[in-house]
Amino acid sequence: DPCRNFHCKRGKVCLADKQGKPSCICQDPAACPSTKDYERVCGTDNKTYDGTCQLFGTKCQLEGTKMGRQLHLDYMGACKHIPHCTDYEVDQFPLRMRDWLKNILMQYYERDQDTSRFLTEKQRNKVKKIYQNEKRLVAGEHPVELLLHDFEKNYHMYVYPVHWQFYQLDQHPVDRSLTHSELAPLRASLVPMEHCITRFFQECDGDQDKLITLKEWCHCFEIKE
Secondary structure, eight states, rough: TTTTTTTTTTEEEEEETOOOOOEEOOOOOOGSSOOGGGOOOOTTTSHHHHHHHHHHHHHTTTTTTTHHOOOOEEEEEEEEOOOOOOOHHHHHHHHHHHHHHHHHEEEHHHHTTTTTTHHHOHHHHHHHHHHTTTTOOOOOOOHHHHHHHHHHSTHHHHHHHHHHHHHHHHOOTOEEEEEEHHHHHHHHTTTOOOTTHHHHHHHHHHTOOSSSEEEHHHTTTTOOO
């Protein structure tokens, strides 16, 4: 099969011509495999798609048009009303996001003790120092005032989790900047729960070049240079 090891980007499928030469063509959205309700996704056009196959197939068919350039995965799940994010809420957002990232790393570290190996040895050594610190604020629904106080008192505990999340996302390619596609795995899963995340990332892109550099990312989370 000439298509076996022939890679096509999302929204395209491989098709071999009569001579057996493989090429990529747009996925027919109607030919996508059936999906469960929980696999539905919402596009930036505010339309619900039966899955990412249907969304990216549609985007491919619109290639070269303004609509095609603007269509992206917005978030996981069917489209719903997302409340407006106020200035006050977006100011609070880094506090809760930093705390959340720190606690994800704590969970990974605990699971790694059962040989799950979510983290590399270097990552485990960095997280271990935070995990064993008796002043660490444990996971919970903390008031904003406490999160702010803890960030000021225990600033060093929040630096690595912010850097770690950037590294996790910066993969295609690894170039110390995040594209819309690289941000999508984090953004798409959080939008239904964190309605400020879209505005937060838009404002992170200080120079509006559609890329969030490591410097811009850290500035957003109030990490010093």
